[in-house]
Amino acid sequence: QSALTQPASVSGSPGQSITISCTGTSSDVGSYNLVSWYRQHPGKAPKLMIYEGSKRPSGVSNRFSGSKSGNMASLTISGLQAEDEADYYCCSYTGSSTFDVVFGGGTKLTVL
């Protein structure tokens, strides 16, 4: 099972919106609406930001939104803030009883 494909880096200015893509296949992203997104600040553990493709856990800002089209999922962050600078990872269910889930390679978001 190959990793999901994410851009290595994206950037934006405070107040702007950015979108991070996550491309999989018809066996993972395309087959299930079970994509999650995680934010990881340097030296910290990842934090769940989006689950089931577009839902936000309690406490996560509504500036974060998720969507999916075909084999590609996307994370959009609106009203960029300095604290959003971090690495972001997507993750998809694969349906395999053994392999289970696959992560994307990660995207470094820089707030200019």
Place this chain on the structure above:
Amino acid sequence: EVQLVQSGAEVKKPGESLKISCKGSGYRFISYWIGWVRQRPGKGLEWMGIIYPGDSDTRYSPSFQGQVTISADKSISTAYLQWSSLKASDTAIYYCARRGDYVDLDLWGRGTLVTVSS
């Protein structure tokens, strides 16, 4: 407080064995899958495998099958990740995480840094 508390950093030599732990508290430990994720220095997240503490049903990513052993002791709400013979390439931070209802990882431990060096 709902949390996963992982054991402390380890420094080992190649060929040595190791078992690290992840203790859950503040929730019903046996009712949620616990997964393990590797992050090598400067690299991304890699899925290793998962265990259901209620019955110890365990699944491994093919990349890690035979390389590590995942186990759990439900009596003390603790999951484990172990190696029988470490390699330098096992140097990484290892996170445990609770699986939520939608295959998401909704609760993470702080990670255990494992350094393997001669």
